[in-house]
Amino acid sequence: MTTESQERQELRAAVSKFAATYGPKYMEKCHRDDEYPWELWREAGKLGFLGVNIPEEFGGGGAGMYELSLVAEELNAQGSGLLLMVVSPAICGNIINRFGTPEQRQQWLPGLGDGSKILVFGITEPDAGSNAHRITTTAKRDGSDWLLTGRKVFISGVDVADAVLLVARTEDAKTGSLKPALFIVPRDTPGFEYKPIDMALRLPEHQFSLYFDDMRLPAESLVGDPDAGLMQLFAGLNPERIMAAAGGVGSARYALDRAVDYAKTRTVFKVPIGAHQAISHPLAQIKIELELAKLMMQKAAVLYDEGDDFGSAEAANMAKYAAAEASVRAVDQAVQTLGGNGLTVEYDLGTQLANSRIMRIAPVSREMVLNYVANNTLGLPKSY
Numbered sequence: 001m002t003t004e005s006q007e008r009q010e011l012r013a014a015v016s017k018f019a020a021t022y023g024p025k026y027m028e029k030c031h032r033d034d035e036y037p038w039e040l041w042r043e044a045g046k047l048g049f050l051g052v053n054i055p056e057e058f059g060g061g062g063a064g065m066y067e068l069s070l071v072a073e074e075l076n077a078q079g080s081g082l083l084l085m086v087v088s089p090a091i092c093g094n095i096i097n098r099f100g101t102p103e104q105r106q107q108w109l110p111g112l113g114d115g116s117k118i119l120v121f122g123i124t125e126p127d128a129g130s131n132a133h134r135i136t137t138t139a140k141r142d143g144s145d146w147l148l149t150g151r152k153v154f155i156s157g158v159d160v161a162d163a164v165l166l167v168a169r170t171e172d173a174k175t176g177s178l179k180p181a182l183f184i185v186p187r188d189t190p191g192f193e194y195k196p197i198d199m200a201l202r203l204p205e206h207q208f209s210l211y212f213d214d215m216r217l218p219a220e221s222l223v224g225d226p227d228a229g230l231m232q233l234f235a236g237l238n239p240e241r242i243m244a245a246a247g248g249v250g251s252a253r254y255a256l257d258r259a260v261d262y263a264k265t266r267t268v269f270k271v272p273i274g275a276h277q278a279i280s281h282p283l284a285q286i287k288i289e290l291e292l293a294k295l296m297m298q299k300a301a302v303l304y305d306e307g308d309d310f311g312s313a314e315a316a317n318m319a320k321y322a323a324a325e326a327s328v329r330a331v332d333q334a335v336q337t338l339g340g341n342g343l344t345v346e347y348d349l350g351t352q353l354a355n356s357r358i359m360r361i362a363p364v365s366r367e368m369v370l371n372y373v374a375n376n377t378l379g380l381p382k383s384y
Contacts, residue, residue: 045115076250248323
């Protein structure tokens with residue numbers, strides 16, 4: 001018995017088969033050549049995988065976050081994860097679809113769905129960190145235009161994006177409760193500067209710092225209502241956490257599969273090492289943990305697709321936390337299972353150590369997830 005429909009099972013199988021034609025060797029080549037995996041991205045878009053959540057009227061699949069998270073999970077499970085799926089079709093696609101003007105929807109949604117356009121998301125700041133309530137980037141009106149001043153950090157994929165969806169505060173909300181306003185900023189906008197951050201991670205997506213001082217934007221750059229408050233932000237942040245969980249679950253599956261295959265065939269003292277409980281029990285525990293994380297991810301996606309933004313926020317944060325922990329443990333245990341082979345290029349696990357570790361930090365730190373659950377689920381007082 002399965003909890004997924006036949007259609008979803010078929011989508012899983014199709015994405016898995018497609019992703020396996022690329023895999024870790026292709027991603028490693030992209031890293032060596034310092035090239036974004038355009039071939040993978042464009043073919044995934046052509047096949048409709050990037051746009052399963054985009055409405056059919058804009059050329060997408062007309063499904064939801066459940067299906068998009070499914071795609072992300074299967075890509076990661078084959079070593080072909082695409083971080084920009086989190087920000088372009090998931091965060092930005094959902095926000096623009098729900099709150100964008102008819103012109104913005106027509107301009108962006110078809111391209112986000114087929115991969116011909118990329119929008120990245122700019123929220124994190126040097127001083128605010130993971131606390132989105134302390135954003136200092138401000139937007140003030142100047143006639144019909146807007147002037148934006150601020151700085152962002154750890155913004156993924158700016159060099160390959162057409163534009164950045166920036167989160168700012170309106171001028172009258174510099175302190176106190178978060179009053180976000182969202183703006184589409186084309187990469188070539190005058191006054192918009194971006195500089196790469198030198199990272200130790202072996203990811204195809206580069207990280208950037210952004211700088212802008214009284215950067216002028218036309219009125220049509222604003223997405224939605226500047227007085228809409230948190231609702232618009234939840235429309236992007238909940239999908240972000242769901243997709244992060246999907247990536248973590250997929251990465252855990254990837255590592256676990258390699259560890260299990262090795263444990264079945266590697267023989268020491270006349271028996272496969274997988275026969276020893278010191279090897280088998282940790283792997284069995286990881287299997288349980290990743291399946292639990294996957295169930296919470298699916299719950300969050302279902303709640304989001306049903307329109308329950310606040311209910312999905314709790315589940316999405318829990319799913320992200322659980323998937324991050326499962327991913328880190330899975331990769332570490334896989335390396336331990338393989339011993340020295342776990343750190344060779346051939347088995348492609350060593351590079352996953354750092355890449356999986358970031359799951360505990362981004363897109364929201366495990367500590368901020370725990371704060372959310374403590375304050376919003378358990379009703380405990382805030383410490384900040």
